[in-house]
Amino acid sequence: MTDTAKELRKRQILESALAVFSEKGLERASMDDIVRASGLSKGTLYWYFENKEALTVAVVKFVFDQFITAANALVLASAALPPEQRLRALITESLSASDSAAPMMNIYMDFFVQAWQQPKVRDALIDVYADYVAIVTAIIQDGIDKGAFRPVKADVAARSIAAAIDGVMAQYLLGNPVWKMQETWKMLADLLLDGLTNPAPSDTHRG
Amino acid sequence: MTDTAKELRKRQILESALAVFSEKGLERASMDDIVRASGLSKGTLYWYFENKEALTVAVVKFVFDQFITAANALVLASAALPPEQRLRALITESLSASDSAAPMMNIYMDFFVQAWQQPKVRDALIDVYADYVAIVTAIIQDGIDKGAFRPVKADVAARSIAAAIDGVMAQYLLGNPVWKMQETWKMLADLLLDGLTNPAPSDTHRG
Amino acid sequence: MTDTAKELRKRQILESALAVFSEKGLERASMDDIVRASGLSKGTLYWYFENKEALTVAVVKFVFDQFITAANALVLASAALPPEQRLRALITESLSASDSAAPMMNIYMDFFVQAWQQPKVRDALIDVYADYVAIVTAIIQDGIDKGAFRPVKADVAARSIAAAIDGVMAQYLLGNPVWKMQETWKMLADLLLDGLTNPAPSDTHRG
Amino acid sequence: MTDTAKELRKRQILESALAVFSEKGLERASMDDIVRASGLSKGTLYWYFENKEALTVAVVKFVFDQFITAANALVLASAALPPEQRLRALITESLSASDSAAPMMNIYMDFFVQAWQQPKVRDALIDVYADYVAIVTAIIQDGIDKGAFRPVKADVAARSIAAAIDGVMAQYLLGNPVWKMQETWKMLADLLLDGLTNPAPSDTHRG
DNA sequence: AATGAATGAGTGTTCATTCAT
DNA sequence: GATGAATGAACACTCATTCAT
Numbered sequence: 001m002t003d004t005a006k007e008l009r010k011r012q013i014l015e016s017a018l019a020v021f022s023e024k025g026l027e028r029a030s031m032d033d034i035v036r037a038s039g040l041s042k043g044t045l046y047w048y049f050e051n052k053e054a055l056t057v058a059v060v061k062f063v064f065d066q067f068i069t070a071a072n073a074l075v076l077a078s079a080a081l082p083p084e085q086r087l088r089a090l091i092t093e094s095l096s097a098s099d100s101a102a103p104m105m106n107i108y109m110d111f112f113v114q115a116w117q118q119p120k121v122r123d124a125l126i127d128v129y130a131d132y133v134a135i136v137t138a139i140i141q142d143g144i145d146k147g148a149f150r151p152v153k154a155d156v157a158a159r160s161i162a163a164a165i166d167g168v169m170a171q172y173l174l175g176n177p178v179w180k181m182q183e184t185w186k187m188l189a190d191l192l193l194d195g196l197t198n199p200a201p202s203d204t205h206r207g
Numbered sequence: 208m209t210d211t212a213k214e215l216r217k218r219q220i221l222e223s224a225l226a227v228f229s230e231k232g233l234e235r236a237s238m239d240d241i242v243r244a245s246g247l248s249k250g251t252l253y254w255y256f257e258n259k260e261a262l263t264v265a266v267v268k269f270v271f272d273q274f275i276t277a278a279n280a281l282v283l284a285s286a287a288l289p290p291e292q293r294l295r296a297l298i299t300e301s302l303s304a305s306d307s308a309a310p311m312m313n314i315y316m317d318f319f320v321q322a323w324q325q326p327k328v329r330d331a332l333i334d335v336y337a338d339y340v341a342i343v344t345a346i347i348q349d350g351i352d353k354g355a356f357r358p359v360k361a362d363v364a365a366r367s368i369a370a371a372i373d374g375v376m377a378q379y380l381l382g383n384p385v386w387k388m389q390e391t392w393k394m395l396a397d398l399l400l401d402g403l404t405n406p407a408p409s410d411t412h413r414g
Numbered sequence: 415m416t417d418t419a420k421e422l423r424k425r426q427i428l429e430s431a432l433a434v435f436s437e438k439g440l441e442r443a444s445m446d447d448i449v450r451a452s453g454l455s456k457g458t459l460y461w462y463f464e465n466k467e468a469l470t471v472a473v474v475k476f477v478f479d480q481f482i483t484a485a486n487a488l489v490l491a492s493a494a495l496p497p498e499q500r501l502r503a504l505i506t507e508s509l510s511a512s513d514s515a516a517p518m519m520n521i522y523m524d525f526f527v528q529a530w531q532q533p534k535v536r537d538a539l540i541d542v543y544a545d546y547v548a549i550v551t552a553i554i555q556d557g558i559d560k561g562a563f564r565p566v567k568a569d570v571a572a573r574s575i576a577a578a579i580d581g582v583m584a585q586y587l588l589g590n591p592v593w594k595m596q597e598t599w600k601m602l603a604d605l606l607l608d609g610l611t612n613p614a615p616s617d618t619h620r621g
Numbered sequence: 622m623t624d625t626a627k628e629l630r631k632r633q634i635l636e637s638a639l640a641v642f643s644e645k646g647l648e649r650a651s652m653d654d655i656v657r658a659s660g661l662s663k664g665t666l667y668w669y670f671e672n673k674e675a676l677t678v679a680v681v682k683f684v685f686d687q688f689i690t691a692a693n694a695l696v697l698a699s700a701a702l703p704p705e706q707r708l709r710a711l712i713t714e715s716l717s718a719s720d721s722a723a724p725m726m727n728i729y730m731d732f733f734v735q736a737w738q739q740p741k742v743r744d745a746l747i748d749v750y751a752d753y754v755a756i757v758t759a760i761i762q763d764g765i766d767k768g769a770f771r772p773v774k775a776d777v778a779a780r781s782i783a784a785a786i787d788g789v790m791a792q793y794l795l796g797n798p799v800w801k802m803q804e805t806w807k808m809l810a811d812l813l814l815d816g817l818t819n820p821a822p823s824d825t826h827r828g
Numbered sequence: 829a830a831t832g833a834a835t836g837a838g839t840g841t842t843c844a845t846t847c848a849t
Numbered sequence: 850g851a852t853g854a855a856t857g858a859a860c861a862c863t864c865a866t867t868c869a870t
Contacts, residue, residue, distance in 0.1 A: 025324050027234035030843055041852045113320045115381055117232050126383050160395040167374025174322055176333050188367040191402030198405040248835045439738050441648035444864060455831045527734045529795055531646050540797050574809040581788025588736055590747050602781040605816030612819040662856045
């Protein structure tokens with residue numbers, strides 16, 4: 001079998017696994033579910049992935065590679081815009097990503113949970129998260145360089161902002177009925193961008 | 208058996224369940240694990256809680272009641288301080304809570320994941336989250352009333368901030384080794400408080 | 415507590431147990447179900463009946479005492495009628511009994527099944543069955559004495575007829591939708607009564 | 622694995638299940654009992670039968686297929702005999718079947734009881750019973766056509782007779798010590814055959 | 829007499845993984 | 850490479866019975 005054919009088989013399995021994980025959750029999804037969804041046999045699944053954990057790690061990478069790729073494309077496409085708009089767009093993009101790729105994001109926090117129990121999933125998650133933070137860092141650094149943002153530590157700010165986006169995403173995924181997500185996302189963007197844009201307040205009451 | 212004795216038994220079970228859930232995760236924790244941890248028999252567990260889901264919901268409430276109570280106490284204790292400091296303290300408190308009560312917070316996101324599969328857990332989580340947002344809302348409204356914050360919608364801002372705190376908490380719990388949590392928390396507080404404190408920027412580049 | 419009060423308590427338990435057994439079947443009915451149905455406590459049930467088997471035996475006797483009493487009353491009331499009519503009425507009565515006392519008869523065959531596993535239930539069932547056969551025997555003997563029936567062994571004939579009634583009853587309880595029970599009962603009565611009424615056929619082809 | 626091998630495995634399981642059901646009763650027999658009896662693993666049982674109910678239904682069909690096959694063979698073998706003898710032989714055969722295949726008939730009424738609680742068992746039982754009644758009907762119709770029996774409704778008579786046979790069988794299985802089964806079977810055959818053979822009595826005392 | 833909390837062996841079922849073909 | 854039959858430990862949950870109060 002050619003390498004290409006192998007890659008296609010792997011991808012076929014990953015997409016089936018993603019669909020099943022997304023619907024049932026990582027723990028509740030059985031290998032049999034994935035076998036059924038993929039149309040392959042159980043032996044074949046185990047031929048391509050050593051065990052469920054290895055498959056899970058591969059799905060983590062598969063999902064976030066796509067996410068990172070999309071985020072990178074967005075950042076490149078907006079390279080000519082002012083930094084404030086680029087950052088705002090990225091937050092908006094996170095939102096739209098969760099709309100268009102709901103099945104993908106549904107397992108986002110599930111990966112987090114698995115990460116605590118399964119070191120390999122944890123390592124994979126930390127890796128892809130670093131990529132995401134790097135993208136946000138680049139935009140912030142750009143804004144600082146151009147004088148649009150005040151001179152914060154770009155990577156630390158990026159972590160805070162990325163994490164904040166995750167937090168709102170979590171609420172979105174929870175489906176809390178009283179939340180109007182649009183205004184929540186806008187409020188988050190307003191607060192964070194104002195914090196970046198405005199000159200540092202006096203430090204009198206800071207810890 | 209007195210009502211008090213019954214409450215104690217329930218609490219004994221809840222604490223054992225919390226410890227096990229925290230160590231193993233909600234799904235991987237078996238009822239047998241909890242039986243072992245509690246020193247009671249399986250029948251007794253089922254005498255007090257109808258099934259694993261009901262026990263899970265009870266643990267959700269048990270955990271967050273304590274969290275909400277602590278947060279409320281902090282807010283009351285700081286009533287005389289300026290709103291900026293109160294809000295900053297609440298964020299700090301969230302952090303310290305996760306330090307002192309790590310076993311408690313470890314299952315925080317696990318509840319989120321269960322929430323997608325188990326409606327009763329979801330409802331319980333939405334309920335306690337509303338309480339938490341209410342506390343943040345009160346502080347922000349106080350700040351707006353006193354002219355310390357600009358006149359945003361207090362409840363929407365509270366949701367954004369609470370969610371942002373959750374997001375950073377998640378990263379903390381993930382144990383990403385390159386993150387220095389102290390500076391991340393401070394950065395988040397700086398950005399959000401600046402956003403609240405400064406006058407609204409001109410709307411030229413807003414969506 | 416007076417003996418009468420005790421008897422009332424026992425009866426209260428028996429009626430609840432009968433209702434539960436009838437609805438769920440003997441095995442699927444739990445002591446907890448009966449506790450709930452009776453409104454008493456578990457300890458009280460075990461105070462009056464040593465265990466589930468003892469309660470089952472008591473319910474067997476309770477059910478069939480009523481059945482035997484009703485059958486006896488019918489036989490006495492029809493003492494003046496011709497034996498053919500009395501026997502036909504008894505079969506009809508079995509039918510009507512199953513209509514009016516469906517909850518009672520529903521567990522009839524269940525007792526049979528238990529009887530194979532539980533000797534005490536078996537003994538109880540054999541006892542009450544003997545009473546029933548005695549009633550049928552009396553009518554047949556009456557018919558023989560009066561020359562209405564041919565001189566068969568009354569007790570053997572009674573057993574055959576009682577068993578045949580049971581068999582049709584079983585089909586009735588199974589609820590086979592294609593059976594029209596009225597005509598089945600009538601056919602059974604016709605065949606058996608004809609067999610009893612007519613002179614014995616020549617024995618040429620008998621085993 | 623060939624289809625034949627699969628059928629053999631299924632048969633191996635069915636025979637083990639039949640033995641266990643027969644000894645312990647349907648409810649008291651656990652899947653573990655059947656696992657032990659079959660020498661297979663629990664997973665294998667569930668690979669071939671979805672759950673206990675499905676296995677029960679399969680055993681019902683397995684048992685009665687054999688019974689029906691034997692009854693059919695008997696009827697064909699006796700095609701040249703007079704109808705009275707054929708019917709008498711069928712009743713005798715039912716008896717002898719229960720002697721030679723006691724473990725098979727032991728669960729007969731147990732199936733009845735399960736039928737009330739489990740619709741799929743009920744449906745299976747009704748199906749196989751229809752086959753049995755069809756065999757009896759054919760003999761009776763043959764007797765009517767040849768003028769040996771009076772012109773009753775053959776199918777209704779067949780139901781009555783089949784049910785009557787069941788009722789005597791139930792008593793046989795109960796093991797009532799005072800019953801002499803040989804004379805009971807003969808009495809039943811005498812009464813029913815006389816009823817069929819003799820001309821219809823006058824209808825004066827019929828309902 | 830009466831209560832109901834407590835027990836623990838037992839139940840039907842699931843599932844990640846292996847391996848002969 | 851690919852299959853799917855086979856495994857058995859683990860799981861959530863039930864239930865007859867006991868016994869301190």
